[in-house]
Amino acid sequence: MNSKIIYLKKLELYKELDNYKDGQFFAIADQKIKNHLPQWIQFSPHVFWLKSPEDEKNLSSYGQAVEFLLKGGIQRSSKLYAFGGGATTDLAGFVASTILRGIKWSAVPTTLLAMIDGSIGGKVGINMPQGKNQIGAFHAPDEIYICGDFLTTLSDKEWTSGKGEILKYGFLSNEIHELILKKAAIEVIAHACAVYKTKVVESDFKEEGDRILLNLGHTFGHAFESHLKLSHGQSVAMGLRYLFKVLKQHEQLAQWDKMAKALSLPVEKYNIDHFPLFDINAFISYVEHDKKKIDSHLRLVLVKAIGSCYVEEILMKDFKKKIQTYEEFKI
Ligand SMILES: NC(=O)c1ccc[n+]([C@@H]2O[C@H](COP(=O)([O-])OP(=O)(O)OC[C@H]3O[C@@H](n4cnc5c(N)ncnc54)[C@H](O)[C@@H]3O)[C@@H](O)[C@H]2O)c1
Incomplete structure (x- = not known):
């Protein structure tokens, strides 16, 4: 690029x-x-x-x-x-x-x-x-x-959306994580995010390597966005939260909460029970259309620790079972 x-x-x-x-x-x-x-x-x-x-x-x-x-x-x-x-x-x-x-x-x-x-x-x-x-x-x-x-002229909803995407960067980069937690000015954090993305994209324009990590939170995120018509950033942040919940990653969930608080995100709006129209079957069908799916496998971006993310290939049918049996998703 x-x-x-x-x-x-x-x-x-x-x-x-x-x-x-x-x-x-x-x-x-x-x-x-x-x-x-x-x-x-x-x-x-x-x-x-x-x-x-x-x-x-x-x-x-x-x-x-x-x-x-x-x-x-x-x-x-x-x-x-x-x-x-x-x-x-x-x-x-x-x-x-x-x-x-x-x-x-x-x-x-x-x-x-x-x-x-x-x-x-x-x-x-x-x-x-x-x-x-x-x-x-x-x-x-x-x-x-x-x-x-x-x-x-940006509305509160769109500020929240941008901050949702910032929260994603907080898992990808130690530097951005620290900036968020110390409540640095939003323009400082925004600049760090733009620099981070530019560096990743310059080294992997066609997403053949590490660029895929930028899709963190997007498998569920795109499904929430298409199904519930939420803003992109809110969907990504919510996608990340439910990924940690479904996979029972409590440590990452705690980090999510800390960053969401530091960014003043309205956390109650990131709960499934906030959306009476949520339909698990519709949600799963969007997850199944994820572009990171290869045959029967899904390429999922996961967080090992702050600043250390990786890709894991998981069988779609196994992942589907995890989603269907997750208590908050049960009808
Ligand atoms: N290509 C990529 O790498 C990439 C990465 C992330 C997101 N996206 C895409 O970006 C879109 C989300 O971006 P977005 O949140 O900017 O969406 P958007 O373009 O829909 O803008 C959000 C809302 O803000 C309004 N708006 C725009 N500028 C404004 C301003 N200055 N003041 C007041 N209102 C303003 C728009 O009219 C719209 O209602 C999604 O389609 C997503 O898929 C693409």
């Missing part, structure tokens, strides 16, 4: 974008952050706006976006900009990876989650009814512009 991560203030970002004002400019952007953008982008005819990015991260919107951009005259030499959270950068990056056999793109993440994870690493894709990110590609943006000024 060769993305350049650039930290900047909003006015500096405007100045950078102004370089493209009189030329051809194409973007896919989240409608919710429209007011954060310079006026000329707000009125540009070449911006494909998303009203509800996660709901539009699908084949149908992908097709509409490609058609819109082609009609607008996008060329192989054009660059596509993505302004929004992780759902927008995933969809825009996927469009960039495929339109005209692939063009360059730049990401401007606007949520905490996208600034620490979603926009970094070049994994792009869209959802299918069978599950999250079932179609995708590896296509890194040339630049990732990180501008904390976008976060002023």
Whole structure:
């Protein structure tokens, strides 16, 4: 991966974008952050706006976006900009990876989650009814512009989502674990997460080695996200919690609690009994569609100790039994 991560203030970002004002400019952007953008982008005819990015991260919107951009005259030499959270950068990056056999793109993440994870690493894709990110590609943006000024309008729910993903990093890295427990400023922790992910991805862009560890919490996380329509970060944190519970890893569960408290996460919202619509069969069917499944085996990321995670292949049918017999999941 060769993305350049650039930290900047909003006015500096405007100045950078102004370089493209009189030329051809194409973007896919989240409608919710429209007011954060310079006026000329707000009125540009070449911006494909998303009203509800996660709901539009699908084949149908992908097709509409490609058609819109082609009609607008996008060329192989054009660059596509993505302004929004992780759902927008995933969809825009996927469009960039495929339109005209692939063009360059730049990401401007606007949520905490996208600034620490979603926009970094070049994994792009869209959802299918069978599950999250079932179609995708590896296509890194040339630049990732990180501008904390976008976060002023973020809702509590989205702050919580970003912090959920931070909690995952707290198991992967000793340094981030310490920062969380000593309640360092969120921008300091966020920067450490972005640096951590960049390093991992630079050494294993195509997920043939250690990059898979970044999927910690995602097997259950994606299942919670698809089934209960929770935010991505809350799903990952909850996925991690229930992984420890199902596997009876009490020490890791205690670490989860400590970090959740330090990050001021609303812990009661990470309990299954908080979701009356939870259906164990639907949940299991999403787990069975996990992309880390090879034949009858699931590649599960597990925690040995803080800063020491590993992959274990487990028979899907054995894992399914553990889930079905876990007391909180029993109907
Ligand atoms: N490609 C990857 O490596 C990777 C990694 C992690 C997550 N993801 C994907 O990212 C998505 C989750 O990311 P997300 O949480 O950013 O989702 P998102 O893009 O859906 O944004 C969450 C919500 O915040 C709103 N929003 C965005 N910026 C805002 C701002 N500045 N102020 C106010 N509201 C704003 C959006 O409209 C949306 O309602 C999922 O689709 C997940 O699969 C991808």
